[in-house]
Amino acid sequence: MIYITRRETFNAAHRLFKPEWDDDRNLEVFGKCSNPQWHGHNYVLYVTVKGEVNPDTGFLVNLKDLSLVIQKYILEKVDHKNINIEVDFMAGKYASSENLAIAIWEQLEEPVRQIGAALHCVKLLETEKNSVEYYGKNN
């Protein structure tokens, strides 16, 4: 078993808040991250896939294919977007890093399988200090 990781970045706006709370209550729980006028991040995304090396190429998967999958299923939907408003796979979810990492996993699991690998980990850095990792619902 070998593990391959691809690093990508995207820039997006978001806001942490519960719609059923008013701004004061949101500020109390989510702090400045609840700013109603949004803020944003240069998110860094690490996608790790696993499987056997193909003896015919020396590859697990062609990185070009993995890159295209991440481009199509994630980057085109989140880059330069508002996570709360414009990302279909985040509809109805709080725009936390935790939820975003889990949703990215769910988007990528099947397309990664179709290029011949298994999704192992989605790691998402919101800032230099804070990151989230998700390994699927059975892990």
Added chain:
Amino acid sequence: MIYITRRETFNAAHRLFKPEWDDDRNLEVFGKCSNPQWHGHNYVLYVTVKGEVNPDTGFLVNLKDLSLVIQKYILEKVDHKNINIEVDFMAGKYASSENLAIAIWEQLEEPVRQIGAALHCVKLLETEKNSVEYYGKNN
């Protein structure tokens, strides 16, 4: 003459657009950076000041003082904010990195002088790939 640089970060939302243009024209010129629903960045700010070493302390300035100046005049105004809407010193300006760096310079020039140094450079990284430097209007 010695030069001291302090690195700080802030997270903010912004949008590149001309209000007198419609969304299509803005998209044409500013690309995805014109998204009406905003996007954002982890901005990295380097503030460089210069002057003589104080023989009494071995310091140009106390870095705690420089840090407090940047905190008060910049970070409290831009961190977790919307650059286009909420930052007083950016009112009426396009929220480009160029304009933001120049405006940060104008905010810091006098307070830096008051702690005993001269502002030398404001460097602002919008992403890992793009940065701006400003050395004042006579340079």
Added chain:
Amino acid sequence: MIYITRRETFNAAHRLFKPEWDDDRNLEVFGKCSNPQWHGHNYVLYVTVKGEVNPDTGFLVNLKDLSLVIQKYILEKVDHKNINIEVDFMAGKYASSENLAIAIWEQLEEPVRQIGAALHCVKLLETEKNSVEYYGKNN
């Protein structure tokens, strides 16, 4: 299960040596790290905690709480300190990265539980080239 990592830094002095050995013997085993006049590092600390996402907030834990725990139980005790002499939880232990990572784990395990997560990993970088990871005594 989701994993959250917080990155913090601290600056400290230390020395590798066995008190029952003389300086020559210490130099032989520990090299320049045994310098009796100390040396120091910008330590980088990654604390990873795990658990379920709270459906009420979209968080595993509030990162502000995790940050406060690390601040109180670790950073206030080690930052700008001498690891060998001044850190209560390192008393009687060699000031190696291995022992420091294990001791940090022991300090954090219970406070992390009290904010609603389980400690997963303590990773400590002594330099750009050398790091240590500890996952608890059953792993």
Added chain:
Amino acid sequence: MIYITRRETFNAAHRLFKPEWDDDRNLEVFGKCSNPQWHGHNYVLYVTVKGEVNPDTGFLVNLKDLSLVIQKYILEKVDHKNINIEVDFMAGKYASSENLAIAIWEQLEEPVRQIGAALHCVKLLETEKNSVEYYGKNN
């Protein structure tokens, strides 16, 4: 159990291609990485070993020993070399990152054991965006 990681770098040339294919077919599958005139990388290598802390030193292993093992068995053979042509332990293998990481594991497994630790992971970054991890054939 504690885990220690050592980071090293080396610069090498390589090329991805199947000798039984012509240049056009290689270009189709391997893209610009198949360039017959070679290209190269600043590879970054992370070697992670595991074991118990030696109560006599506070170390898992002396990092100087681990560094010497990596120097002797890997860096002297790959640094400033052509991976396809000049590296004995890559003879007859495609010069992919996957195969290189596995071969580095095989080179290091026994020497790491002889300094008193168990090899846990070989991680190899080919570029800032692409990396490979290998944990041995039973993992």
Added chain:
Amino acid sequence: MIYITRRETFNAAHRLFKPEWDDDRNLEVFGKCSNPQWHGHNYVLYVTVKGEVNPDTGFLVNLKDLSLVIQKYILEKVDHKNINIEVDFMAGKYASSENLAIAIWEQLEEPVRQIGAALHCVKLLETEKNSVEYYGKNN
């Protein structure tokens, strides 16, 4: 005057040697960098341009235009290439970082002018430890 910097990367093979010397003499002067079978690097290129902010856009230049200029005049010619053999603008020159930085300057000076800015600096990192800067022949 404002300064904008764009960061790009490329992977290439090269070799330091004088064709009129034999391999032993080359090894003596250029060390392992003279390896006849090549080695390579992940080069990091920083291109800094300067000029006035366009009041109509808030930009010095559209970064998309700067990126396209670097892509067309540099990256397409050097990425995944052999600097000694395949790069037209390095023909007849030693493939040192110094010469490469100067040659990149000469390639970019005119195209940068055509997008409305002046080339200020070409900075080239060969490794994490070694870099070169060139500011044009009058500086």
Added chain:
Amino acid sequence: MIYITRRETFNAAHRLFKPEWDDDRNLEVFGKCSNPQWHGHNYVLYVTVKGEVNPDTGFLVNLKDLSLVIQKYILEKVDHKNINIEVDFMAGKYASSENLAIAIWEQLEEPVRQIGAALHCVKLLETEKNSVEYYGKNN
């Protein structure tokens, strides 16, 4: 004129204090950096030299020579040392980054000239957030 920069690192202990003040007064001015039991840093040192490219080699200077100069005149004296007590060229000076950068300049100016270049800049990072640059006493 071309500029070459070499990056090196060293680990050292230090303390900011005036010997004629008591610990309380030192704490007031220098904060936790005045800790009498020391603290330390992974210092990062960038040495930039300038000159003309030697047409015979394509080099400004052989980087091996520059590296040896930095090794001999700086790293052997400061690495794993106590800056306040053990570094001859810092005797009688406050161990601030400003003074350390200036002293490193004075150590390197003549040896750099002897390998055929002119010293241009000494840049010293004490932490990720704080750095100092010195360009000589006439700049």
